[in-house]
Amino acid sequence: MPEGHTLHRLARLHRRRFAGAPVAVSSPQGRFADSAAVVDGGVLRRASAWGKHLFHHYGDGAVGGRVVHVHLGLYGTFTEWARPTDAHLPEPVGQVRMRMVGADYGADLRGPTVCELIDESQVVDVVARLGPDPLRTDADASRAWMRIAKSRRPIGALLMDQTVIAGVGNVYRSELLFRHGIDPYRTGRGVVEAEFAAAWADLVALMKIGLRRGKIVVVRPEHDHGPPSYLPGRPRTYVYRRAGEPCRVCAGAIRTSVLEGRNVFWCPACQT
Structure with missing residues (x-):
């Protein structure tokens, strides 16, 4: 999507x-x-x-x-x-x-x-009916934080909920959580405000790159090595669609499971 x-x-x-x-x-x-x-x-x-x-x-x-x-x-x-x-x-x-x-x-x-x-x-x-859009100048991140901070749902599900944050799909969801070391099954209430603020700022920056370049770019230069993208012409990712492959940071195996009807990907060693 x-x-x-x-x-x-x-x-x-x-x-x-x-x-x-x-x-x-x-x-x-x-x-x-x-x-x-x-x-x-x-x-x-x-x-x-x-x-x-x-x-x-x-x-x-x-x-x-x-x-x-x-x-x-x-x-x-x-x-x-x-x-x-x-x-x-x-x-x-x-x-x-x-x-x-x-x-x-x-x-x-x-x-x-x-x-x-x-x-x-x-x-x-x-x-x-929608949450704040990270690409809009009028986005109010506090609206998303208020929803997340009170929720017992997994943060991996909350990020995909368009009523919480509008515009995030499976690639940005999985990659953002990896970049900030957050397990997708941690509850929203288990995320501290400083973590959310850092993740929101990173999400805004990543989506602006996507807007400017017309493609998703999420892997930092120092980690841009190892196995190629999951399909020709697709973005190189840390975890998305890399189940069973070695993590680009720790070399541990990437895992996947179904979270509220959608596949989620993460590194158990890097994300806590």
Whole structure:
């Protein structure tokens, strides 16, 4: 599943490609056709992201302004293409839920969990259900800390709970806990405030790198050796998807288990 930095990169890209001008919006697949017709030809005012949610804001920004809300889920993806100089647009490939066409570029959305038309008041409702987003300048880390400090749930589960912190996925969850020596099964109440503050600052820095570079970078230079990434083109990690392999720091075996329905990875020697 794309993590928060991916959605912020998409919001930034769509602002550059489409904002400030009319956008042709359609649904070749047909599932979004009625809603697409409402915003088709409208001016995209801005694109924004909060956690794993992407918002395309059309109209004048009033409470009733139209907003396309997208959550990519596990399989959603945007494919961008340059608009041809002639009048012939490329034929949609696969099940394209939404197609956006601007003056110079087009983008096709396939496989999202959510693609819906809402208004600005409903955006407020969506955001109200989410925790602070480390990539937003208005993020209030204390909101997350208050939830974590009172919880008996494992910290590894709390970090993946989008109502606690928005935008963290399995890679950042596992890698952040390793970088700070915290066992994923330690309860939220067992994490001290100084540990949380250091982890939050590190998370902000790591996600900013992901936003800037378009890929997750979590391994420190002094540990960037040993076995390669778990798959070609994937990030080199300390623990994520490295079960049974030697830890890059202590050489002990990396472990994995299922925590609240998702695989978690950790080093028992380095994380206490």
